[in-house]
Amino acid sequence: MKNNIGLIDRVSRIVLGLALILLASTGIIGYWGWIGVIPLATGFLRFCPVYSLLGFSTCPLKK
Secondary structure (H helix, E strand, C coil): CCCCCCHHHHHHHHHHHHHHHHHHHHCCCCHHHHHHHHHHHHHHHCCCHHHHHHCCCCCCCCC
16 A cells, blocks of 8 residues: 555544544534544554545645
8 A cells, every 4th residue: 555645634534534533433423423544543553544545645746
């Protein structure tokens, strides 16, 4: 797996994932909030399968 998530994208995915999980665990939003596990995992792994399928990357180019 080649990294295809840049720093800003990575941080935003982790923050969004943690926020959704926190809201779901406190009962503020329903069980659908546990979907936050997906952006959290992709943020930590620095790899998004959807980006790979579309040929998209937010990583800076290596010289």
